[in-house]
Amino acid sequence: MAQLIVDIADMKFSNNPADTLITYSLGSCLGVAVYDPVLRLGGMVHCMLPLSKVDPEKAKIRPYMFVDTGMQQMLGKLYESGMRKARAVVNVAGGSQVLDNQGVFKIGERNFTVLRKILWKNGLLMNAQEVGGNKSRTVSLEVASGRFSIKSGGKTIYYDVS
C-alpha cells in the first residue's frame, strides 16, 4: 500500500487502488476528499486560507493554498479524469481554531464558509464532515474503497461510501 502524502497547500489524486491519500495536522486548514466510487478515483486537497484574493500572486504559484482556487483546480482535474458530479462523494475535515474572542483567528470558519459556497455552486453535497473545535486532525482516503478516516486526539472515525 502506497501512502500519498498531501502537503499543506497541495493536492494529490489517484485511481490506483493500492494508494491511500493522507494529509496530516489540519488546524484551521481544510482537508477535502472527493471520490468517484465507479472509477475508484479520489482526490484530496489541504487548503490553508479561504480566498485567493488575499494574495493573488501566491495563488498563481500555489493554487491549493486557498479554498476557492484549490477546490476549483482539484474538481477540474477530477472531471478531466472522468469523474461524474452525480457520483462524487465529498468528505471534509478541519476548520478548527485557537481560543479567540476577537474573531480575527476564525480562519477555519471562513474556510468552511467558502467551501460550502463552492460546493453549492457546483451542485455537490457533503457526505461526512467534521469541522470546528480546537483539535488538530489527520485525514485519509483509501482509493480502492473510498473509505475516509478522521484521526484526532488518538481516536479514528471511519466513513465508508454508502
Place this chain on the structure above:
Amino acid sequence: MTYREQIAQHIDRFPKMPPLCRSLLGYLEDPDVDFKTIRDLVQYDPGLTANVLKLANSVYFGPAQEISSLQAALVRLGTRRIFELVLSLTVSGRLVTELPGYGLAGRDLLRHSIWTAVAAQELARILQMKNVDTVFTVGLLHDLGLLLLDPFIAEERERFTHIFEDRRLPFDQAEKEVLGMDHAEAGAKILELWQLGPEIVAGVRWHHEPDGAAEFQDLIYLIHLADMLSLSEGIGTGIYGLQFNVSAEPVRALGLKKEHLEYTASKTLDKMRELENILT
C-alpha cells in the same frame, strides 16, 4: 519535591549555550572588540559562515541585494544580529528532536519555531513596526521550554488529557496547574542562564500572557500572534491541538485584521520551507 523544584534542577543540567555563541556573546559586551575579531571567530568554521550568509540573506536581505561576505553582513547588520544568526543556527539543531510528552514528531518543533519566527517578522513588516529587530530570534527560541518540560508532561499525560477533554483549559494554564510552571517560563529561565539579555528573555517569557509584561510589548505581541497563527495553520500541534488563548490586547493594540493574518500566512509557508533547509 514539587514539579517546580524538579524542573529547577533540570534547568541547571540543561545544556549550556554552545561554546562559539558564548565567546561571541562575551565579545559583544566588550566595546573594544572590532568586526575583525568577530569575523575571524565565525570564519574559522566555513560551513557555519556559509549558513550565516544564507540565513542573513533569507531573513534580513532579499535576493535583490544579496550579501556575499561575512564582513559585509557584519557591517550591515552589526555584531549583535550576527551573533543571533549563529545562535539560531546552533540552537535549531536542538529543536529537531522528538518530544513524546507533547506528542511532537522529529521536526515538528523546528517547523513550528521557524513558522513563528517568519510570521512574526512578516507581521512586523506589514504593520510597519520598528524596533523589533530581535523578532526572528525570539520567534525561533520561543518554545525552547518544551525541551525542558517534555519528560514531566509525559509523566502526567493522563492528567493533561483529562484537563483538556473535560475542562477545556488552555494548555499553558494546564501546564501551570499540573507542573507549577508553563513552557514559556521554563524557556525564559534557560535563556536567562544563557544571559541573552532582557528583551529576548521577555519575548519568550510572556508569549502566552502578553499582558504580564512590563516592557517590550511590541515584540511580545508579535510573537504571541505569530505563535497563534502557526498553531492555527496546524504547524507543530501536539497533544494540545489549538487549545491556546488569543490575548485581546495585542489584537487591539496592533489594530490586527484578519487580512493581516491571512496575508502573513500565505507569505510564511514557502519561507519556512526555505529556512528549514538552511537550519538543518
